[in-house]
Amino acid sequence: MAQILDPLPSDGQSQVLCCYINATSKIQIARITNVPDWYFERVVFPGQRLLFETVPKALLEIHTGMMASAILSDSIPCERLQVDAPEPTVFEAASSAELEASQSLEPRDQPAVAISPAI
Numbered sequence: 001m002a003q004i005l006d007p008l009p010s011d012g013q014s015q016v017l018c019c020y021i022n023a024t025s026k027i028q029i030a031r032i033t034n035v036p037d038w039y040f041e042r043v044v045f046p047g048q049r050l051l052f053e054t055v056p057k058a059l060l061e062i063h064t065g066m067m068a069s070a071i072l073s074d075s076i077p078c079e080r081l082q083v084d085a086p087e088p089t090v091f092e093a094a095s096s097a098e099l100e101a102s103q104s105l106e107p108r109d110q111p112a113v114a115i116s117p118a119i
Helices: 096-103
Strands: 016-021 028-032 040-044 049-054 059-065 070-077
Touching: 016 059, 040 049
Parallel strands: none
Antiparallel strands: 016 049, 028 040, 028 059, 059 070
């Protein structure tokens, strides 16, 4: 996932994909301040999901908006917000013999498909 506004510094550290959900009825500001040479601050509206990439040691600060200020209401280690990325699916290429065999089936060798009428 590209973070166009302010990309993470490329110092060889691994990056993790994280997700934060604003489950409150108030606007929040999500901020990471403990990663050197990187600025991350986003507004998160009520019910909104925020997906972002960061380094595992990052600490997400949640500031809840009030009338004329914002109060630090939570600090969450980004390791706890990490999204488990599914393993990429690898397909094996079919051999030319397998492709020819599947194309040479006669209609009676094909499996039958039955479609029931809508009731």
